[in-house]
Amino acid sequence: MKDFVYECPATIEDAVAAMGAVGARALAGGTDLIPQLREGRRQADRIVDLKRIPELTAISALTDGDVVLGAAVSATAIARHAAVAVSYPAVAQSARLIGSVQVQNRASLGGNICNAAPSADGVPALLCHQARVRIAGPTGRREEPLEALFRGPGQTTLAPDEILISIVLPPPAPRSAAKYLRFTPRREMDIAIAGAGTWLRLDAAGAIAEARIVLASVGPTPLRAVSAEQRLQGERPTRGLLDAAGRLAADDARPISDTRGSADYRRSLIAVLTARALADCCGALNVEVAVS
Amino acid sequence: MKTLVICAVNGGEHTVLADSRDTLLELLRERIGLTGTKEGCGNGNCGTCTVLVDGAPVNACLMLAQEAPGRDILTIEGLSDGSGGLHPIQQALVEHGGTQCGFCTPGIVLSAKALLDENPSPTPQDIRHAIAGNICRCTGYDKIVEAIAAAAIQARGP
Numbered sequence: 001m002k003d004f005v006y007e008c009p010a011t012i013e014d015a016v017a018a019m020g021a022v023g024a025r026a027l028a029g030g031t032d033l034i035p036q037l038r039e040g041r042r043q044a045d046r047i048v049d050l051k052r053i054p055e056l057t058a059i060s061a062l063t064d065g066d067v068v069l070g071a072a073v074s075a076t077a078i079a080r081h082a083a084v085a086v087s088y089p090a091v092a093q094s095a096r097l098i099g100s101v102q103v104q105n106r107a108s109l110g111g112n113i114c115n116a117a118p119s120a121d122g123v124p125a126l127l128c129h130q131a132r133v134r135i136a137g138p139t140g141r142r143e144e145p146l147e148a149l150f151r152g153p154g155q156t157t158l159a160p161d162e163i164l165i166s167i168v169l170p171p172p173a174p175r176s177a178a179k180y181l182r183f184t185p186r187r188e189m190d191i192a193i194a195g196a197g198t199w200l201r202l203d204a205a206g207a208i209a210e211a212r213i214v215l216a217s218v219g220p221t222p223l224r225a226v227s228a229e230q231r232l233q234g235e236r237p238t239r240g241l242l243d244a245a246g247r248l249a250a251d252d253a254r255p256i257s258d259t260r261g262s263a264d265y266r267r268s269l270i271a272v273l274t275a276r277a278l279a280d281c282c283g284a285l286n287v288e289v290a291v292s
Numbered sequence: 293m294k295t296l297v298i299c300a301v302n303g304g305e306h307t308v309l310a311d312s313r314d315t316l317l318e319l320l321r322e323r324i325g326l327t328g329t330k331e332g333c334g335n336g337n338c339g340t341c342t343v344l345v346d347g348a349p350v351n352a353c354l355m356l357a358q359e360a361p362g363r364d365i366l367t368i369e370g371l372s373d374g375s376g377g378l379h380p381i382q383q384a385l386v387e388h389g390g391t392q393c394g395f396c397t398p399g400i401v402l403s404a405k406a407l408l409d410e411n412p413s414p415t416p417q418d419i420r421h422a423i424a425g426n427i428c429r430c431t432g433y434d435k436i437v438e439a440i441a442a443a444a445i446q447a448r449g450p
Contacts, residue, residue, distance in 0.1 A: 035335035100425020105348040188424035
């Protein structure tokens with residue numbers, strides 16, 4: 001491993017300045033970055049530890065109803081935060097899926113996002129909730145949809161001298177619920193072969209007003225299952241409808257075959273996980289899913 | 293690059309000359325000489341290097357030594373009261389045969405301690421979740437879970 005300088009700036013401005021140096025890399029929990037450096041999969045001349053910056057290490061509920069998750073907050077802190085657990089249970093549950101207790105005590109949601117693994121367990125629930133991200137760079141700050149950040153496996157649209165500051169969750173809509181399910185051979189300490197995050201909003205009559213479905217591990221980035229979403233809109237939830245949405249999500253998936261599973265197997269998993277996650281959303285909304 | 297790291301380990305302050313690339317695991321084992329913390333995989337999968345940082349279990353191989361200042365670090369050596377006796381969790385592992393080769397044991401003990409400190413009445417499922425990040429390649433998990441459950445009952449008292 002190449003020698004590097006370690007810095008621990010106390011402000012976003014100092015962190016952005018430090019990130020401007022050649023070979024600088026941001027460090028939050030380190031659960032991805034440190035093994036990547038040690039195994040030579042990434043190089044760094046300068047490590048910029050973001051954990052002393054108050055804005056990156058806080059969870060705050062804003063008066064307009066948004067909840068802001070600092071990018072370097074640990075998965076454990078997110079899972080245990082009352083406002084997150086109440087308003088965004090799928091986000092809290094997803095945080096508890098990442099690695100082990102030891103990993104969750106270090107790993108951050110910001111790192112889970114910036115590492116940009118298609119299998120990132122923290123991401124689908126955030127996308128279901130239409131999370132936005134706040135980014136700081138040398139020219140100032142910007143905010144954009146989280147969905148726009150992913151470019152490919154391990155790649156984001158962040159410039160080398162930009163840092164992710166926080167993730168902004170808008171207030172949950174009335175009569176809405178989200179759920180993320182994944183399949184792993186081992187229940188814990190494993191990487192999803194496939195995952196499906198679903199979000200439903202019902203109208204006053206109990207029909208599906210809006211649906212969002214985000215697939216993990218079946219494409220170069222987290223993937224929206226648009227045709228499945230469209231199939232659900234305006235319909236009353238029935239077993240047959242949810243299964244049909246699952247099959248459409250399997251068609252929307254773009255999986256590859258690798259050591260963890262074949263593309264066909266992944267598509268089959270997506271059909272099942274999507275239908276189950278949708279049924280879980282209905283359950284959370286106290287809506288019975290009719291048999292036909 | 294050499295750098296001075298001041299850190300609190302097992303209640304004592306240490307000032308150590310470390311390499312800027314050292315992990316907390318290397319700091320503990322090679323700079324301070326606390327070899328009770330083991331290195332297995334070195335990439336956060338096996339949990340043999342589990343230590344408590346501010347009371348929370350973490351993989352020492354996934355943390356830089358330079359992140360240690362200001363944190364309260366507890367290793368397996370810090371569980372001893374100096375009298376030569378075992379910690380109740382260690383005693384329970386001995387009594388229940390919850391240890392075979394012993395390599396994973398320090399990490400298991402610290403994960404169990406963090407669990408019991410927070411949750412004095414864990415279910416078997418809670419225990420399995422708490423030690424899911426600690427791999428025992430002898431695969432003696434049942435006896436480990438029994439031992440931690442027994443230690444919890446003992447700690448709660450009659």
